[in-house]
Amino acid sequence: MTRTPPPVRRVAIIGAGACGLVAAKYLLAEECFDKIDLFEQRSCVGGVWNLNPAEDKDQATIPVPAEDPNVPLEEPFWHTGTSKSSGKEATFLSPLYEGLETNIPHGLMRFSDLPFPDRTQLFPKFKTVLEYLEKYSLDVKHLIQFQVQVLDITPADTNLGTWTVTRKDLVSGELQTDVYDAVVIANGHYNVPHVPSVPGMTAWKKAYPQGILHSKQYLNSAPYKNKKVVVVGNSASGLDIGSQISKVCQQPLISSIRSESYFLSSAPSDRKEYPPIAEFMSPETHNRAIRFSNGEIEEDVDVVLFCTGYLYSFPFLSGLDLPVITDGGRTLHVYQHLFYIEQPTLVFPGLHQKVIPFIQAENQCAAFARVWSGRLNLPSKKEMYEWENSNIEARGPGKAFHALAYPLDADYLNQMYDWVASAKPRPGLPNDGHGKWGPRWSEKERWIRSKFTLIKQAYAALGDKRGSCLTLEELGFDYEATKKEQEKN
Incomplete structure (x- = not known):
């Protein structure tokens, strides 16, 4: 049994990062929606690919520990007279830092309809990616309302699947509320830092306010010169930030890890590895000391930098019969990591970890655009929950649920493409009525990914x-x- 949602004519998109831009393109390509509004709280496109100035990073405060995804909406940092605007400009804290390069070769990272510029280095610098996204956004920029923060999204009519969206113009303070037939949640999952609780860390943080930080507060290695540093985590940010810090800190850089890195085949040579931290030892009896789970103690530690990722968080979503987050480890009640099963007029593209994000977003957006335009049907609610439950059995109910390391990412990409290809053609659309296509990986792309x-x-x-x-x-x-x-x- 298939499930056909009510007709969709008005769509709201939250966020003008990569996923939000892709959503706008694929919705436009269906040529059947009357209204597409894209709300972006920053003053520009690109989302997390925008670098904050040093003063923003310095002012940023992150609670220790940080394990609750149910946090208030972000507050902006305000700037005036920037190169982009002579007026008041809102910025929000990004995890980006100086010197960052992508983990993905540009030939795989690129959107299907836009190559990176000639002479782009194999793993592009963040500035190149931001410029690339700005170019990609040009034909949907007329849909974007900048410096508009979405405050609340709540069901309007559950029978129709409509949503009430309330937002605020950050410059004027004006509030506005409208009803939309469908909503795309593309706010990303690098907003709410995760700092796991460790015994003694609260007292340690109080005694040494700059002694425990999260990678979202990191800009460059300068503040770590000649300091004794512990980096917690060895995923992408932990490895890259650790590599920067190891060049200037007191040798060796100390690395605290739970398991082998997905990104490396052997331990890096620029650091000394320890197991997880078991305790931040009392400042009253020890000098800036931490104890690891193997019993070893390091004293005189200047900074412990947690590169421990982020929590899924949607502070503007309210009134759902079944919430989409609990502990922030994953998004709940979603079919194909995308459709909110209880009301499939709400979608969450880009939830994945350990994937090639731009192209995954393309096939996801191609899918929901066709569903909402009436060209593709969803399975029954029962079947969608069966899909979610089978994936929980395969990868667990926590953060591994959305982690699709190779070859799972390649399989998902092609499965989504094939599902999209089964949509009913409509006269007048390009590609013989099939509409805008996303990418499908051949043996070559899979070989490169491997x-x-x-x-x-x-x-x-x-x-x-x-x-x-x-x-x-x-x-x-x-x-x-x-x-x-x-x-x-």
């Missing part, structure tokens, strides 16, 4: 010369040559 760790290692080994590396072939990863050699043998 080599990510080795590719990243070879790229990092170039050191300061890596900026001149533009292609995988320059690193020795030539799919065509490898395939010919395999066929020969």
Whole structure:
């Protein structure tokens, strides 16, 4: 049994980062929606790819511990007379930091309809990505209302699947409320930091206010010069930030980890590894000391930097019969990591971890755009919950639920593409009535994805010369040559 939602004519999109921009493009491409409003609380597109000035990072406060996803809406930092505007401009804290490069080669990272510029280094710098997103946004920019913060989204009519959306113009303070037939939640999942609770950390933080920080507060390595630093976590940010700090801190950099890194095949050589922190020892009896779970103690620690990720959080969603978050480890009651099962006129593109996000967003947005335009049907509520439950059984009910490490990400991408391809064609749309397509991976893309760790290692080994590396072939990863050699043998 399939499930056909009520007709959708008015759509609200929350956030003009990559997912929000993709959503706007695929909704426009259906050529059947009367109103598409995209609300962005910043003054520009790009979401987390916008770098905050140093004063924002310095002013940012993050509670210790930080384990509750049910936090208030973010408050803006205000700036005047910037290069983008001569007026009042709202900024919000981004996890971006100086020197950041992507973890994804640009050939796989790119949207299906826009290549990165010629001469882009293999793993692009964040400024290149931001410029790329600005270019990508040009044909949907007329839909965006900047410096508008969504305050509340609540069901309007559950039979019709409509939503009441209340937002605030951050400059004028004016409030406005409208009813939409469907809502795209594209606010991202790098907003609410996660700092796990460790015995003694509250007293430690009180005694040493700058002694416990989260990676969202990190801008560059300068404040860590000659200091004894512990980096907690060895995912992407922990490895990259740790690599920056290790060049200037008191040697060796100390790394506290729970498990081997998804991004490395062996332990990095620039740090001393410990297991998780078991206790922040009392400032009354010890000098800035922490004890690890193996019993070893490090004293005179200047900074413990938690690179421990973020919680899923939707502070503007209220009135749902079944909430979409509890502890913030994942989003609940979602089909295909996308549709809110109780009311599929609410979608959450971009929930995934350990994937190629831009292209995953394309196939997700292609799917819900076709569902809402009436060209693609959803399964029954029972079947959608069966899908969610089977995925919980496979990967657990926590944060691993949305983590699709290879080959799961490649399988999901192609499965979504094939589902989208089954949509009914409509005369007048491009591609013989099928509309705008997302990407489908061939054997080549899967081969490249399977080599990510080795590719990243070879790229990092170039050191300061890596900026001149533009292609995988320059690193020795030539799919065509490898395939010919395999066929020969």
